[in-house]
Amino acid sequence: xxxxxxxxCNLCEAMCGIQIFHQEGKIIGFKGDPLDKFxxxxxxxxGPELKAxxxxxxxxxFPLKQTATGWIEVxxxxxxxxxAEKIVNIQNQYGNDAVGVYxxxxxxxxxxxxxxxxxxxxxxxxxxNFSATSVDQLPHQLLSYLMFGHQLLVPIPDIDHTKYFLILxxxxxxxxxxxxxxxDVKKRLKSIQERGGKYVVxxxxxxxxxxxxxxxxxxxxxxxxxxxxxxxxCMFEKNLVKKSNxxxxxxxxxxxxxxxxxxxxxxxxxxxxxxxxIERVTLExxxxxxxxCYGRVGVSTQEFGAICQWLINVINIIxxxxxxxxxxxxxxxxxxxxxxxxxxxSSPGSFNKYQSRVRKLPEFNDELPVSxxxxxxxxEGDGKIRALITSAGNPVLSTPNGKxxxxxxxxxxxxxxxxxxxxxxxxxxxxxxPPTSTLEHDHYDLIFNVFAIRNTTRYNQPxxxxxxxxxxxxxxxxxxxxRIELLxxxxxxxxxxVKSKLxxxxxxxxxxxxxxxxxxxxPTISMSLDLLKTNEHGVDLGSLQPNFPDRLYTEDxxxxxxxxxxxxxxxxxxxxxxELSNDQAKQDTLLLIGRRHLRSNNSWMHNLPKLMSGxxxxxxxxxxxxxxxxxxxxxxxxxxxxxxGKIQIQAExxxxxxxxxxxxxxxxxxxxxxxxxKVASEFAGVSINDxxxxxTVDEFSGxxxxxxxKVSIRKI
Numbered sequence: 001x002x003x004x005x006x007x008x009c010n011l012c013e014a015m016c017g018i019q020i021f022h023q024e025g026k027i028i029g030f031k032g033d034p035l036d037k038f039x040x041x042x043x044x045x046x047g048p049e050l051k052a053x054x055x056x057x058x059x060x061x062f063p064l065k066q067t068a069t070g071w072i073e074v075x076x077x078x079x080x081x082x083x084a085e086k087i088v089n090i091q092n093q094y095g096n097d098a099v100g101v102y103x104x105x106x107x108x109x110x111x112x113x114x115x116x117x118x119x120x121x122x123x124x125x126x127x128x129n130f131s132a133t134s135v136d137q138l139p140h141q142l143l144s145y146l147m148f149g150h151q152l153l154v155p156i157p158d159i160d161h162t163k164y165f166l167i168l169x170x171x172x173x174x175x176x177x178x179x180x181x182x183x184d185v186k187k188r189l190k191s192i193q194e195r196g197g198k199y200v201v202x203x204x205x206x207x208x209x210x211x212x213x214x215x216x217x218x219x220x221x222x223x224x225x226x227x228x229x230x231x232x233x234c235m236f237e238k239n240l241v242k243k244s245n246x247x248x249x250x251x252x253x254x255x256x257x258x259x260x261x262x263x264x265x266x267x268x269x270x271x272x273x274x275x276x277x278i279e280r281v282t283l284e285x286x287x288x289x290x291x292x293c294y295g296r297v298g299v300s301t302q303e304f305g306a307i308c309q310w311l312i313n314v315i316n317i318i319x320x321x322x323x324x325x326x327x328x329x330x331x332x333x334x335x336x337x338x339x340x341x342x343x344x345x346s347s348p349g350s351f352n353k354y355q356s357r358v359r360k361l362p363e364f365n366d367e368l369p370v371s372x373x374x375x376x377x378x379x380e381g382d383g384k385i386r387a388l389i390t391s392a393g394n395p396v397l398s399t400p401n402g403k404x405x406x407x408x409x410x411x412x413x414x415x416x417x418x419x420x421x422x423x424x425x426x427x428x429x430x431x432x433x434p435p436t437s438t439l440e441h442d443h444y445d446l447i448f449n450v451f452a453i454r455n456t457t458r459y460n461q462p463x464x465x466x467x468x469x470x471x472x473x474x475x476x477x478x479x480x481x482x483r484i485e486l487l488x489x490x491x492x493x494x495x496x497x498v499k500s501k502l503x504x505x506x507x508x509x510x511x512x513x514x515x516x517x518x519x520x521x522x523p524t525i526s527m528s529l530d531l532l533k534t535n536e537h538g539v540d541l542g543s544l545q546p547n548f549p550d551r552l553y554t555e556d557x558x559x560x561x562x563x564x565x566x567x568x569x570x571x572x573x574x575x576x577x578x579e580l581s582n583d584q585a586k587q588d589t590l591l592l593i594g595r596r597h598l599r600s601n602n603s604w605m606h607n608l609p610k611l612m613s614g615x616x617x618x619x620x621x622x623x624x625x626x627x628x629x630x631x632x633x634x635x636x637x638x639x640x641x642x643x644x645g646k647i648q649i650q651a652e653x654x655x656x657x658x659x660x661x662x663x664x665x666x667x668x669x670x671x672x673x674x675x676x677x678k679v680a681s682e683f684a685g686v687s688i689n690d691x692x693x694x695x696t697v698d699e700f701s702g703x704x705x706x707x708x709x710k711v712s713i714r715k716i
Contacts, residue, residue: 002023004020006018013448077497086430100373135706149553172185290321330551335511378404394604455542645690
């Protein structure tokens with residue numbers, strides 16, 4: 001008899017509600033859940049591929065150990081015991097920092113991995129902790145920490161109520177709204193237009209989102225900070241700045257002095273956006289009934305990524321659109337990671353408590369920038385990383401200078417990967433520890449409800465039982481943590497798996513009950529895990545509501561409009577601005593940017609054939625003018641070279657890009673030997689991160705700055 005399983009898809013940030021039709025242990029169909037008030041029946045091509053992921057014959061299900069003759073399957077007890085002994089021995093011999101950790105993007109799509117993985121990391125007591133944060137949204141969180149007092153007080157565009165939406169370096173049509181969890185984003189953006197508003201995209205590429213926007217402005221990669229500064233300067237010149245009780249008037253004086261050094265006429269020459277367009281966007285934004293400015297990964301991953309995110313926040317604040325319906329707002333999720341009394345409370349954040357050993361880049365929230373990972377392995381001396389544990393990540397493809405990272409991984413004394421694929425990173429491991437797949441474990445969106453455009457919540461129960469002997473992520477981390485504790489206390493290791501009485505579900509239940517919608521705070525809803533289990537379509541908690549100054553984490557309950565550290569970093573911006581203002585030379589090199597596609601979410605989804613079907617998407621996009629100058633035609637094989645590497649790739653001549661800019665998608669490059677994924681032969685592609693430089697970062701935040709990499713190109 002056919003049955004329906006309701007859950008949310010956790011393959012991207014959108015959290016779309018889906019219906020899975022199944023019969024006798026087999027999946028027979030997928031549909032969007034029309035009763036999910038958040039996603040409203042929307043589903044993208046990724047959701048149905050949960051079936052392919054679950055059934056993938058390449059997926060590893062039991063521990064693998066690498067030997068001189070190849071990979072062999074071993075028991076969990078053998079693997080976890082040997083790993084714990086090796087970790088403890090290395091730390092005893094070389095110190096805690098000799099063991100490093102890297103957590104990939106899928107970690108935050110798995111609440112069990114988040115909760116118990118962090119406990120494991122804490123137990124290691126190492127400073128060499130890395131994650132995908134520093135090749136992505138680090139500037140967002142850093143500026144939330146500096147301006148609002150908490151790293152997770154990230155402003156969320158109130159897309160459902162705004163009348164003017166300014167998007168920089170983001171492509172919601174492909175991402176479903178990154179750091180703006182927004183299912184059915186196409187209809188939501190169209191609704192802005194239908195209610196008489198407009199949305200404008202500023203991007204070096206005419207992306208899928210830009211194609212449907214009211215206006216698209218090409219901008220030279222890496223110059224967004226100057227464009228944003230010119231808007232602020234124009235706002236002061238036109239008396240469009242609005243005062244607020246949330247900011248000190250004196251900081252407006254400081255801000256005006258800073259912005260006046262960036263007149264639109266000079267900025268126009270640097271950015272490629274006309275001064276008339278800068279002024280028009282400023283006037284439209286400032287005079288709109290409601291407006292919000294939003295910048296995503298394209299503005300974060302550049303030389304002044306932190307300054308860009310500061311300026312975006314500033315524009316929302318001084319235009320009167322912060323913490324306002326239709327502007328930039330803040331969530332109040334059922335599990336409140338920001339709340340003082342929350343059971344699962346995130347740290348407000350930290351910055352520059354310590355630095356990386358080699359290059360002295362700053363920590364953020366007890367993590368170092370992943371751009372230093374290779375050098376911290378390869379450089380001799382105290383604190384050198386000798387062992388590495390990765391979880392749900394493929395840094396060889398997803399972080400700068402992948403070839404250098406491969407050399408580093410080859411030199412490690414010991415490596416462990418919690419992953420269910422033998423891929424470009426895990427092939428270097430001594431052990432691969434595979435967790436269950438999405439449909440085999442329960443799920444609660446712990447992090448993306450913090451970034452959602454509406455306060456909603458739902459709990460996902462597993463559809464299938466895992467095979468006997470398989471373990472969930474949290475069980476792997478829980479057992480390994482306990483074995484390390486036992487070894488450090490001089491006790492013998494158990495002969496069986498260590499079972500934890502504490503589970504992710506029990507932690508979430510407690511957090512829900514004590515949260516802002518729990519019995520004591522909101523008896524009308526009386527939130528609990530049992531409530532969510534009986535509401536399989538989720539529980540709608542309403543639109544985002546103003547909650548400042550109460551929710552501000554600053555001591556004076558005011559926004560720190562111009563943080564002191566930003567003022568210091570402005571010296572760097574002014575110096576580069578002066579150089580660009582006086583530079584009249586023709587650009588000889590092309591500037592490389594990345595891109596993503598709706599059907600692929602980072603490297604690990606490329607093993608699903610249906611998502612990779614169709615024409616080859618790993619191409620070098622190049623403008624017709626540049627192609628003509630280089631005598632390149634569509635589909636030609638070209639050599640792309642940067643200061644760190646070179647790759648061969650098929651050219652795609654298109655007017656989607658502005659002249660002088662080329663684009664390669666992120667996450668490809670599966671043709672390396674030693675992996676076991678069918679995608680490697682048909683849709684392997686090449687890795688953009690064989691061209692990006694790990695030495696090129698936003699010097700302030702430490703975030704990778706690979707947007708705008710200089711490259712040369714020639715036809716092969």
